[in-house]
Amino acid sequence: MHTGRRYTPLEFAIWTRKDILWMLILSTIPTILYVLGCKFLALPWQPIAIVGTAVAFLVGFKNNASYNRIWEARQIYGSIINDSRSFAYTLRDNAGGKNAIAVKRIFYRHFAWLTALRFQLREPRTWENQTTERFAEFRKNHYSVPEANSKMEDELKAYLSEDELEYILSKKNKATQLTAIQSEELGRMKAAGEINDFQWNLLQQSIIKLTDDQGRAERIKNFPYPRNFASITTYLLFIFILLAPFGLLKEMEKLGDGSFLEGYTIWLTIPFATIVTWAFHTLDTVGESSVNPFEGSANDVPITQISRMIEIDMRDMLDESSLPAPISPKNNIVL
């Protein structure tokens, strides 16, 4: 998540510098051909405009979906915050209080679940953008992904007993099986009379809500913006970018009519067409950079920060003395 007021114009320019180059080339070729005499290249603007309208709709539609995906992702982690807090205090106040060993064990297993979940969500998928040059370069210069700098196994050690760690590492979906252990322990506590049926019921419902949260996050992770929609957007945008400079030739040539620049204004097609096509292309790129909210991009939902924050709040509930520090943005970016 970017936490400043906005990305700087320079960041945008660098980030899209290859696109700018391409737009320049695609604007220059028809201009030169026109100047060399291929006057028939000057396509009428209006039918291009209607393709432009269709592209604007498509890009808008994708940006809308992209926004909804990142916003829903944040809502899900918001639910994780809420469900963690209420699970925590309900457990604490019904299973022995701040100093009970079982309470502490379940709290720390919850931190393990948060850790496993964020590692699982930050694994790469084939449709994600983080391996593309554009994003890799920006990442290198501005921030790093915590889940790429350490191993899940190492971080889990801090939260789980050795046996449980080994058991969990042998499992397919580690976060799911961690919740299953929570359920098992609640069952054990009820059987042992440490909590009664009512308390068990409410606590079991709490971990069911956490399972829902996990599944909703995995859904966004594992189901990309449908590739048929993504493909048609890419190709229509390409057609529009290809056609737009042709549609500007005649108008730009006429600009200088009667002035001392007569015959030279045609060259203004190049910067002007570049600006127009760049605007549309960058709009699409911006949408693309939010569409996978757990891929490790600078626009990601800050799940590492949120997980830490939950850990702080829950340990604070136990009146622990040495709380970990919250994670702060670096270069205005926090993950």
Add this chain to the structure above:
Amino acid sequence: MHTGRRYTPLEFAIWTRKDILWMLILSTIPTILYVLGCKFLALPWQPIAIVGTAVAFLVGFKNNASYNRIWEARQIYGSIINDSRSFAYTLRDNAGGKNAIAVKRIFYRHFAWLTALRFQLREPRTWENQTTERFAEFRKNHYSVPEANSKMEDELKAYLSEDELEYILSKKNKATQLTAIQSEELGRMKAAGEINDFQWNLLQQSIIKLTDDQGRAERIKNFPYPRNFASITTYLLFIFILLAPFGLLKEMEKLGDGSFLEGYTIWLTIPFATIVTWAFHTLDTVGESSVNPFEGSANDVPITQISRMIEIDMRDMLDESSLPAPISPKNNIVL
């Protein structure tokens, strides 16, 4: 579900090659007539543009509905994942643990339910597209539908006792009656004192949630995008495609004025009109290819893969040693 970055341009071109041919023909006829002297065919562009705007709205509206349908379908299967997981660990930890026979029987009956449901959802409907040539051809060359390659009866054998299998096969809605058997067994367990009232209550609520999930999936399956909306979209799109080439004639003829191509640029109407009308038509086709998310298309929600994944997670909860393999994409497509 397509799991790559996008469909290739070649795939798109092959997939829409008949449309391209039609657009070419519809662009060529008015051009030839115009060249032969029917100058009055050059309709003004602006009123056509306003029909184009109405069509853009309609196609956009349908694509939006289509996206919402596939996204909701994925949400429903996301709920099935979540509700299966929490049903599984709650049952395991309250009805005897990992080795209890009843737990295992209910788990496997749940796999039977997943199987029956995906077979029911992949049955054809009259309004679906998978029998059309376009989709059938693509399917033949790229992927196959698991539910078309085997029989529900055969797959259910692995999960149900012989008696139960026979009983279920005699029923109308097999998935519904499988859930009813789960309810029956929970009732029996409560009557036998294997679970108490609280545990029964939570488990019964779990299967009620699974019934809701099933019903929501069936709703999308059985209620198509309303055919009055679908029809008007098709017909207005057809009118626009028919009119658009006429609206370009005059502008395209003027292109060559004063150049050595004077009189020849009119022929550019053909490729140009083809591109514009193809763009609109393909946009509609792309929406149509997601609107029925359980029809066995390459864009389907991958319900076979998800069902397998649930089976793996649940058997992993029982610490079974030989888990089935997850289903991986072939040619970037997974169902």
Add this chain to the structure above:
Amino acid sequence: MHTGRRYTPLEFAIWTRKDILWMLILSTIPTILYVLGCKFLALPWQPIAIVGTAVAFLVGFKNNASYNRIWEARQIYGSIINDSRSFAYTLRDNAGGKNAIAVKRIFYRHFAWLTALRFQLREPRTWENQTTERFAEFRKNHYSVPEANSKMEDELKAYLSEDELEYILSKKNKATQLTAIQSEELGRMKAAGEINDFQWNLLQQSIIKLTDDQGRAERIKNFPYPRNFASITTYLLFIFILLAPFGLLKEMEKLGDGSFLEGYTIWLTIPFATIVTWAFHTLDTVGESSVNPFEGSANDVPITQISRMIEIDMRDMLDESSLPAPISPKNNIVL
């Protein structure tokens, strides 16, 4: 609900034949006046286009609302399916099993509720379209409304005891009071010890959900698309249809300039204006035909079919031998 691929062009043409005639007349009058010398009638197209854009927005907005209404209506009946199923198996497995008399009585009273509800939902309202000639004619030729062919009293006889039938027929809102009797019987069973507090609680919650479903369906039935929005759409559409032919006159006259048709192309205004205005008008009519999803139109949510389907599933749960047949589409239409 129309269950085919689409309405045929012929059905559309017949369905809108009066509109086509009106559009022809409204296009012909200004054309003739123009030919007769009233050249000043040739209004500029651009301001008309901006009214057209406003109309496109309004019609689109209404179609969107219309789609949402029919989709929500289907969701509600989807909930009725789900809540019926889970109510049914929970009752069966906790109140005596498949052969218990009370279970069967409550099942059949539920069928009575489904019947009363669909009759109530298919009663006419002042703002509905089914009495208009356009819809009445289509209905006569293609399908019939089951609730118009029989009486609620007669159908209820199959499900209720004589006393209960008489009691219910004396009530204002029959569906509501049927649910109230279900509640009364659940209360009686709990008092008699046939179900315990936990079972009562879950079953009572089930009928509360059914009450919610009924109320949501009645809300869509009783609250039309707000008439202020409906009115402004009608009037602006009328203004646009009135103005559009005037805006085309000059352009159409110029078409023939310099060709042998000079002076004759003005007559092309008539078919061309008819097509453009028909497109907008039919778009509105299509939206209007889905906006009241329980009025007995060909696009209705098929509540008779769904009610029958629920009855089949529930009787199948009791292992009844002679199940009623599902309702199939006739002429591609099912209600």
Add this chain to the structure above:
Amino acid sequence: MHTGRRYTPLEFAIWTRKDILWMLILSTIPTILYVLGCKFLALPWQPIAIVGTAVAFLVGFKNNASYNRIWEARQIYGSIINDSRSFAYTLRDNAGGKNAIAVKRIFYRHFAWLTALRFQLREPRTWENQTTERFAEFRKNHYSVPEANSKMEDELKAYLSEDELEYILSKKNKATQLTAIQSEELGRMKAAGEINDFQWNLLQQSIIKLTDDQGRAERIKNFPYPRNFASITTYLLFIFILLAPFGLLKEMEKLGDGSFLEGYTIWLTIPFATIVTWAFHTLDTVGESSVNPFEGSANDVPITQISRMIEIDMRDMLDESSLPAPISPKNNIVL
């Protein structure tokens, strides 16, 4: 709520007659100045069209919000219907049946709550429109607001004991405190053993749902469409209405070129500009007339009628013999 097919054209014309006059004046002034020689007033249409597009977006956005507000308001009262019904039969069948005094007392206190709520929702707010001349005049000629014709105190007398009435009238938020008394009585009944813990739990949850419904209705009442959005819509619409006639001058003058009306067609600017600007302005006015769904306008959610309907259904549950009559529309309007 208007219950007819639509407002008549005459009603619209009268309702907006002052606007029509203003539009006429604003169209006439530039026309006269232009005729008098200020040819430079003929602004180009295209930049005005882009302002028009922005205005269309803004007005559309507001109409969308307005529609959502009235639709949500109706949903809330739909919930009140549902929650009242299920509260009613659950209470009746678990607290003594149709003739129990406590049941009747709670039923009538619920009617008091419905009454207090509708009076509170129909109190005026500073941002509402009902004091403006346009709305006041329409109201005077077509309908009256029941809550303006009687006093809350008088109507509550029919439902509450004298002590309770006095207590409630001394409270700030009467509807809230009426629900609190329901909670108090449920607590008393549980303490007295008239209902057990399970019954108390379900009934208490019912009144909690009613509290939610009340709060949601109050939210729409107390939080207007944000005034910054409302203000910018008003001002941009004003700018567009001001500029539009200037943009039409040149085109309208050209209409008569070469005909016997040369020089006279400029006067057509007046009716034509009036129609275009009136269309936009009325669109905004229509949205404004639904944006506050509890202000006593002809488009209000009919909360008086709904409250009466709930009272009828609940008294019918007690088999009362003399039910009050439902409220019917007068002049097609029901509140």
Add this chain to the structure above:
Amino acid sequence: MHTGRRYTPLEFAIWTRKDILWMLILSTIPTILYVLGCKFLALPWQPIAIVGTAVAFLVGFKNNASYNRIWEARQIYGSIINDSRSFAYTLRDNAGGKNAIAVKRIFYRHFAWLTALRFQLREPRTWENQTTERFAEFRKNHYSVPEANSKMEDELKAYLSEDELEYILSKKNKATQLTAIQSEELGRMKAAGEINDFQWNLLQQSIIKLTDDQGRAERIKNFPYPRNFASITTYLLFIFILLAPFGLLKEMEKLGDGSFLEGYTIWLTIPFATIVTWAFHTLDTVGESSVNPFEGSANDVPITQISRMIEIDMRDMLDESSLPAPISPKNNIVL
């Protein structure tokens, strides 16, 4: 929240006076250069219009998100009202009645929670606007932020015992830990037999709902409108504002052709371009002023007023005699 009918034109003019100046400058420069002979600066309008359409989409998209954020924020505080009321009467009627000490202590701790929450939500964030000159100036002249005029510690004193106050002030997230104390006290009451399991269950669920409400408010506070979307909106808007005056030059010059103003009308570009670009820019600024609904702007959700209102209603439930006064708007603004 602004509670009047609208912001006055003067308030808008003053609020955007710097923007107006900038628009004037950006319109004047190309006009002067054009007059000085740089005729080639007269860019064609149509490609600028298509950038304008893209900008209109983007600004519309952001305003939509902005509206949704403030509306959701109000919904959250609506839930806080509802959940506070039902928590309050359920507690009162199940834990000793109006005069019980524990009831009063929990009520006042709830007021402390409301207080801590509103102070936390009004803390500044790096992306918020309240430090910018435009907003600071408006605030200085019209209203003040209650949370800036007093200290959380001081206000909490009125609601908490000294020990609890000290404990809470030592915690990271004070609102969260206040709810945790409520949970602790409910646990204590149940252990002491003051409430039974059923009552504990319902009350614990109430505070879980309040935890959800808090988390949802914090989500909106801590997750800004994504900065990549915000950035591209700003930059494309800037490009449009820069280009628009160039696109108007030629048309404006032609205005005076043949009249006595020939050669002078070019100067009309300045006011006209200023109006058009100001309209777009102000639209964006209006959206920006609602996008952070807890930043202390004049458009904020009035959380101080709402918190006070909850306190009044709850103390009224205890029949307290000296209720605090509600907070009224000053200069039409209430926070």
